[in-house]
Amino acid sequence: MQFKEIVGQENIKQQLIQTVAENRISHAQLFLSSDGSGALALAIAYAQYINCLDKQADDSCGVCSSCRKYERYIHPDLHFSYPFFASKDVKTAVDVLEEWRSMLLADAYFDMDIWRSKLSAENKQANINIAECHDIIKKLSYKAFEAETKVLIMWLPEYLDKEGNSLLKIIEEPPQNTLFILVANNQEQILSTLLSRTQIVKIPKLSHATVEHYLMDGHGLSENQATEYSFLADGNLIEAKSLVANTHNDNADKFAEWLRMGYGNRVLDLTAFVEQAATWGRENQKNFLKYGISFLRECSLLLSGADDLVKLPVRALETAKKLSTHVLDLNMADAIISELEKAHYHIERNANPKILFLDVSLQLVKIIKFKTFPKGTQHIYN
Structure with missing residues (x-):
């Protein structure tokens, strides 16, 4: 080599x-x-x-x-x-x-x-x-x-x-x-x-720019998609390649819309989302949850006033600012991150995806709409 x-x-x-x-x-x-x-x-x-x-x-x-x-x-x-x-x-x-x-x-x-x-x-x-x-x-x-x-x-x-x-x-x-x-x-x-x-x-x-250029030059990704994958990979080229190989979803839009569904308590839309998410395949489901965790951590920086530390691409940054202004607060972001980390853990262990995403969606409604932050909630995904 x-x-x-x-x-x-x-x-x-x-x-x-x-x-x-x-x-x-x-x-x-x-x-x-x-x-x-x-x-x-x-x-x-x-x-x-x-x-x-x-x-x-x-x-x-x-x-x-x-x-x-x-x-x-x-x-x-x-x-x-x-x-x-x-x-x-x-x-x-x-x-x-x-x-x-x-x-x-x-x-x-x-x-x-x-x-x-x-x-x-x-x-x-x-x-x-x-x-x-x-x-x-x-x-x-x-x-x-x-x-x-x-x-x-x-x-x-x-x-x-x-x-x-x-x-x-x-x-x-x-x-x-x-x-x-x-x-x-x-x-x-x-x-x-x-x-x-x-x-x-x-x-x-690796810097975000290095990974982004690699994805565009080596895999033919668009600038927007390469920027999103670079952000999600956070300098890990193995993770970036995995995203290219397994992810064809627009995670930024899907995750933001999922949060809006929870905020609006749109049960029918959440049910449809669960049905769709269950068909993505395990790697795509993991990548979606991982994106959500990374996205919400960046939102937490915005909510803390540390705007200069935020590394979101432009389009996702606009969404994060709107959600941070009108929907989220630090307690909400922290509680949702906790739920997503639990879900990611269980997806890796072959949890039933339909039950898992339904459970997380209900937790999302509790946290965002009703400001209920579950502590030590028992989850049965299998």
Whole structure:
């Protein structure tokens, strides 16, 4: 993978290239980012650039023997470690390496939920176990086969339990020309002993503008639709791609109209809405609820007088201002957000969508029309 294939993150790319040019590559680095920021892709592109046989000023060449093997993730001196579900047939990460390569070749932007869907998880918990740690030590103890630098990229070291302490010696005193790159989302969940031995590279979320341009250029979305999806994804390219793949509803208009139905206590319209929402499919239903949560949080900023912090696109912003002026107050917004979060939780767990949306619609009427804020209400969605 080359740097040019990665969306945005121009400053980080330049920073990584500079470390190679100045020969100051730290042997153990932690790429810390939120989901969908491209940290894993950056780690792979960085490793490819380090071992490229014909480095360019701003990227690897993409055509030398090393780059060609890196592009297919089959270079003998490129190793991966990642969470997996141990079983009698799966002892270490190598046992699901083909699935991992297939995932990367399809799209290097994915999260744990997507990775889990590619494996036989059953009821097991994913982790990076002691057998995997021993396998890492064994692989890295060998001399490099072809490249000048052996590279181990560990995705989500948060899944290392105390067994990860077995890696401390090899990380602190690695074999010659060995590079560790850990790619993580949550610094607090990483072993402190591991954390203290790495140089942290913080990778920011993608800007709304970057995601918006990607959606327009890469997926042919209109400016309005790209702006809405960018707002909803909030810098997460995985989420933005999911919206493109699964959402064909105008969530902004639909959600605003749903609020108006609740305010007007339009029971027949709400019933029709429930029937329609039940046919959308689970991903579209989740995206609709997620949009509503994000939209109402922006409305809360308006209601608090923090207009400068609002990131809604123009059309949605006009709607939010009208609703905040004539319909909502902070207590209402907070209560509705709570109901939507509960609904999103149950949709993910295959709740009956018709019962769920009917229940949330009734709660909407109580909150907006009758200013009744349910506390600890029991919901039965299944």
